[in-house]
Amino acid sequence: MRLTVLGCGDAFGNGARNNSAFLLSDENEHVLVDCGATTLIRLKHESIALEDISTIIISHFHGDHYGGIPFFLISSLFEETRKSPLTIVGPANIKEKIFQLQEAMYAGTGEKLDQLDITYLEYGRDPIEFADKKLIAKPVEHSPPSIPHGVRLEWKNKVFAFSGDTSWTDNLLELSAGAHLFICECNFLHEQAFGHLCYDELVERKDQLMCENVWLSHMGTEMLNQEISVFNKLTDGMKIEF
Ligand SMILES: [Zn+2]
Numbered sequence: 001m002r003l004t005v006l007g008c009g010d011a012f013g014n015g016a017r018n019n020s021a022f023l024l025s026d027e028n029e030h031v032l033v034d035c036g037a038t039t040l041i042r043l044k045h046e047s048i049a050l051e052d053i054s055t056i057i058i059s060h061f062h063g064d065h066y067g068g069i070p071f072f073l074i075s076s077l078f079e080e081t082r083k084s085p086l087t088i089v090g091p092a093n094i095k096e097k098i099f100q101l102q103e104a105m106y107a108g109t110g111e112k113l114d115q116l117d118i119t120y121l122e123y124g125r126d127p128i129e130f131a132d133k134k135l136i137a138k139p140v141e142h143s144p145p146s147i148p149h150g151v152r153l154e155w156k157n158k159v160f161a162f163s164g165d166t167s168w169t170d171n172l173l174e175l176s177a178g179a180h181l182f183i184c185e186c187n188f189l190h191e192q193a194f195g196h197l198c199y200d201e202l203v204e205r206k207d208q209l210m211c212e213n214v215w216l217s218h219m220g221t222e223m224l225n226q227e228i229s230v231f232n233k234l235t236d237g238m239k240i241e242f
Contacts, residue, residue, distance in 0.1 A: 001026060001158040002241050003181060006042035007034075008217040008234040010187055011064045015224045018042050018236050019064040020217065022183060023053075026156055031055045031133070033151065033162055039068030040075055042236070050076050051084045057135065058090035059164030060148040061097055066090070069098055070105040077112055085117040087130055091137075091147035095120040123149055132156070138175055140166030142195045150175045158242065161211070165218060167194050168201055177210040181242040183234065185218035189226050199223060203230045213242065 002025045009017025019036020023046070030053040032039070043050065050072060058066045069088075076082040088094060098120075103110040121128050123137035134154040142148035142165045150164045152175040161179040163172055165187075176182040187196035196218075214231045216223075224233075 001156060001160070001180070002239060003160070004046060005234050005236055005238040005240075006032075006046070007036050007038055007236055008183075008219075008238075009036075009064070009236070010218050010220050011062065012220075014221050015219070019068065020059075021068065022162065023048065024153070024155070024160055028052070029054050031057065031153065031155065033057045033153070033160070034059055034065045035068040035072060036064040037067035037071075040071040043072075045237075049080070051080050051082045053086070054084070054131070055087045055089065055133070057151055057153065058088070058094065059151060059162065060091060060142060060146040062143070062146045062165070065165070066097075066101070070102045070109075073098075073102060073113060073116065074106055074109060076116055077109070082116055085119065087119045087121060089121040089128060089130075089135060089137075090123065091149055092122050094122055136175065138171035139169075140164050140171060141169045142166050152176070152179065160242075163197070165196060167192070167196055168205070173208055173210070176214075179211045180213060181240065182209070182211045182214045183217050184214055184231075186216040186223055186231075187218050187220050189220075189222040199226070199228065199231075206230060215240070 004023040006021035007018030018038040020034040021039040022033040136152040137149040159179040161176040161182040188198035
């Protein structure tokens with residue numbers, strides 16, 4: 001399994017980083033985790049055909065995490081005339097939220113989404129099993145109207161976990177237990193605030209995490225400028241085999 005970091009920035013573009021988007025790939029299929037506003041540009045940079053992306057997983061309804069969906073979908077409609085099925089998984093009302101965003105950004109294209117073969121799946125208490133994938137989503141601590149979740153994807157004998165945007169919650173322990181790769185947000189260096197994590201707290205909780213391969217994302221300026229010795233920092237364009 002290969003991770004390509006399409007974007008690991010925060011909501012403000014600090015470090016000139018792209019919005020949240022992580023591409024998981026095996027030989028002939030891609031799964032996109034988060035689709036922030038800059039994602040289509042980064043997919044073109046990596047020469048990835050959108051129709052080879054079978055699945056999009058959305059952590060929560062903030063623009064730096066799902067604002068790229070309308071660009072993805074108009075390219076699928078008008079450039080690719082996509083025929084291959086697409087599964088979009090996300091929080092409650094995902095279909096309606098995507099329709100609303102599509103209409104807000106490209107008025108008149110919402111109804112054209114019916115021309116695409118899209119299956120919408122909503123997070124619930126139980127794991128979601130589809131095709132050869134198993135997805136577990138757990139609520140996390142971030143702006144409640146964004147319906148924030150962290151996710152754990154089991155696919156091709158690999159486990160990938162992603163915190164989404166959150167301050168500390170024990171749900172992160174469950175999501176990341178035994179994961180081959182865990183991407184954890186780390187917005188702040190020292191500041192402890194609702195909605196985001198800080199490095200100090202993650203270091204304190206390191207021994208609680210049952211996961212060796214932890215990579216940090218969604219870093220603000222202070223965190224970007226700080227050299228760290230525990231965990232690893234992601235950068236845009238990075239590729240990790242796991
Ligand atoms: Zn964010």
